[in-house]
Amino acid sequence: MKEISKADLVDGLFNAAIPCIEKFIEEHNNETFFGFAIETLAEEGYFHLCASSSESFQSTVDEYLLSGETLEFIMGEDIKWNNQEWAYFDLNYNCNIWNKAWEPMLDIINSHKNNISQLNNQESTRAQQKFSNLFKEAGEEVYMKIINSRILDKMKQSSDFRSFFFEHHDAF
Incomplete structure (x- = not known):
């Protein structure tokens, strides 16, 4: 069985992610972002680029307030910093640039x-x-390459902006 190299994965992910992030930032330049995350799930070949802005998160805040949660709870680790609560949870999967660039590697992964x-x-x-x-x-390597590329500096960021990486099974 032919092995998939880490270098090929890194190149495929990074080269698909950067133009997708650039397009996303351009389309959302009027929003102030508090978070950027990458979540992976290897067995599915998932590489979720995630972001959240104060503007996009407001509907989540409203929903939780209506259900009786406190603002303190909502703005804490469990909700605000849970990327699966973010409106832009998998922003790359709605991006034609990503789909075109990632498809060849995804075919290799599926094989x-x-x-x-x-x-x-x-x-x-x-x-x-x-x-x-x-x-x-x-x-993890792609996450660091994205951070080091300074592309996220093009986002308008809140004072509490965070970025992070995690593997799905490590958190859930």
């Missing part, structure tokens, strides 16, 4: 996943874990 499924249980488990670790490492 790799198919090959893994043909292995016996023990080999399959080992191969899936190896790929999950590789995908997470590639995601």
Whole structure:
């Protein structure tokens, strides 16, 4: 079974992400952002670029207030900083630039996943874990490349702006 290299994953992810982020920032230049995150889920080949602005988060605040939650709770770690509560949870998946650039690598990943499924249980488990670790490492590296590219500096940012990376299974 041909291995997927971390370098190929990093290049594929980064080269798809940067133009998508640029387009997103351009389309949302009137918003003030408090967060940017990347969430990966290796077994699905997911690489979610996420962002949230004060403006886009207001509907979430309103919804939680109506359900009886306190503003203190809503603005805490569980809601405000949970990227799955953000309006722009997977901003790249609504971006044609991303879809075109990422599709060739996703085809390779899907082929790799198919090959893994043909292995016996023990080999399959080992191969899936190896790929999950590789995908997470590639995601972390891409996150750092995005940060170091300073592209996020083009976003209007709140004083409490944060960026972070995580693998889905590490948080949920």
